[in-house]
Amino acid sequence: MAEVLRVSVVLPAGGTGERMGGGTPKQYCPVLGRALISRTMEAMERVSWISDVVVVVAPESVDLMKFIVHQYGHRRVSLVEGGPTRHRSIFNGLRAFLEDHSLGRALQKPEVVIIHDAVRPFVEEDVLQQITRAAKENGAAGAVRPLVSTVIASSSDGCLDHSLERSKHRASEMPQAFLFDVIYNAYLQCTDYDLDFGTECLHLALEYSKVRAKLVEGPPDLWKVTYKRDLYTAESIIKERLAKHLCIITHNKEDAIQIGFLLHESLKSQIKNVKAISSSMCKTAHELQGILLGQCYNFVCINVKESDFEETQKLTSLLQSSGICPSYPSVVVSVHLDFPEQSGTQDLSGIRDLAKEAQKADVLVYSLLIRFPKDEVQLQENVREASSIIMALIKDRNPVLTGQILVAGKK
Template sequence: METDIGYGVGMVLPAAGCGERMKLTTPKQFCDVNGRPLICYTIDCFHRLPWIQSIVISTSKRHVEELRELVSRYGFDKVVVVEGGSTRHRSIHAGVKTLQQVCADVEVVVIHDAVRPFVAQHMLEKIVKAAHCHGAAGVCRPLVSTVIARDADQRLMESLDRSRYYNSEMPQAFQLPVISNAYSKCTSDDFDHGTECLLLAMKYSGVHAKIVDGSADLWKVTYKKDLSAAEAVIKERLTRVAVIGGNVWPQLSDMIAEQLKSLQFQVIQDSQSEQDMSKPPDSSQSGPNSDNTFVILHADLNASEPHLNIVNTDVNNASGDTAVARNNTNGLENCGNALHSECLSNADTKASNRTERPESEDSGNKVATTLNHTASNESKGSGLLSKMKSVQGQILPSQSHPGLVDYSFIHIFRVSMETEGVELQGELSKSIMKLSKDCQGKGVLVYGILALGEVSAERISEMTATVIQRGHISFSGQLFLVC
């Protein structure tokens, strides 16, 4: 989304909370949500916007190095971490002073909470523009409960007219001189007991903030139960699946799409086959801000099929960068990196009865009619790995994206039990693990699904949906079997 903001914008994120209210031993900004600390999702909301020049995170002394390591790990190159103060306002003041030092041409400062990970770009733009025009701006939400007061004996004294009052939410934005002047005049009582930045701007800079209606997603992770809610929102927003290779397995493509849609995922089907991946899926439907999970239907690794040139094809070694956060719900059942004993037993029995077949011609290309010992294990693994890298490289955009914006690839293969299924299984597993390792640090997760024998499309689609639901960075590189 393009914006016409033509002036410098910086951010201050106070992140000094220590999680007592949630009864957590880990500060809530560092709590795990889908494999990453909560604060990463908040940073990513703003870091990806080109018109935000710098982000200053002010935190307690004991968390400075931890945050700096996290910022480095996820590639948040706009972020500066500084030591904050003993209270919220002291931390914000430290952040504002640092922002003035690291970014001289900032005109508007946005202040936000580290544990509010959901801010729509259009809402942020509205706040920034209002602050640039009026000096200060904030968002509000209607009260959903009546506010009452009680006396020292815990007796009701009064209640407020709910129609006249609102919840003050974040983010808030200020012209830099407005908030800087306000903090320069704050008293110790303001620093120690104040909570509302907009009131400081009014009290000390004479600026009456513009208050705009906020959206329902501007909530704050406050209690332990909110972590589960945040995880659910991330799952709903950040997973859009493109099923590619419908020409290879039309029935499976349809079945996977149907299964995922029943689970409320957004699904795009593309009929390209793996042999025709010279261009990415329809650019009007895919890209770094839309499709982020790709299910690739590779050709069936059956002895009678001509596409076994996957072993011999020399393709360019392409790799991708990053793009959107993954989700994590139901557990995986009857699958895993280790080979299922029953699958191994069946495969061993049938593989022991296999016979080698002669080579044949198809469309002028000489290919092997079975995965026999004439092709070395190394060449098989190399061919499979090159093929998967090529497909990913042709789909991923060249633009680099920082931090959490992840792509996930699920490569689906099928092999007839009459071929050397066990041998291929091992080589494919090695290829998936190698590709995952190559993608480390680039925000790309890689999984494989191998269907052994005549497995129904329904079973494969169920496994695919389960992997997507459970998608987690610690699972990257695994090969899941469907028997």
């Protein structure tokens, strides 16, 4: 955003999650092992032109939030204590850019401030850019979505008064953006009634700063995690996104190369990006970092019998020691070949301990034994079965099943 001097974010996160039926406020509920708010903060920090992210937290949750910020390395986040209502919390967040606030470092006043929700983790740079530009031009802007249901006005006796024309109305979503002075001055002027009972910042900008916000059609994934079912949905969306990249790492031995090739052929019809590399190309944490930064969290390691699970071991220890704090758990499928003509069964029991250790660093290791018959057609069928199992493991990312030995093909 070269055309804007400084853009920062206020993220009100003081809600108590009453609609979820009590219990943990939804911004602190885990989604793939990490509090939802951490995923939202990360979405903001991914955007290079955002300077500061002020998170407004209920007083009783400050310690928890400090832990989350530290645990996941959120470097551009400052914490501010919230007020009793949403508007009062946002106002506190805005004031943090002007005064010395108690909880963190001093912040610089931005030209444009984005206000978002802690419980909308799927916000993308694209829509942030659009509303920031629109705010710079118009003074205020907000994301909107078409109405899914017709909206009706009810009378005092609980009956239909009238229904609204759907095409003329929109659902007001987040993010919204404002010239800092536009929204700050609106807060300075608004009444206690506004601060206590209102929720809509666009309304304050209109009422007190006489600025008509530009409405920007946002994508459907902007929706607000409100009910328990929305947490399932968030998890499913992340899992689906994570299942789009896979890296196959193959030992340089003939059989391994053949299986690697066949798996690659079979998996590429189900996964958008399948990358196959030789094990020699994945030797350093630096190279691995490149793969992880490419948003790949799925690995298939093809081992050969003589080496037990050397390739898997190398990869998992790189993943554990790379110093990268990964956003999501990685899946490592340790593939082993089982030749019927060879006597004795492979001892893969060490995988169990390896998996237990790796799980501490959020690396999920599963073992997959592929029967390798002489018959070419049978082999291909086994590889198809192996691919289905790999896909199932990647899509579920189930920590409970790590260390298990799965089998593709009949003995």
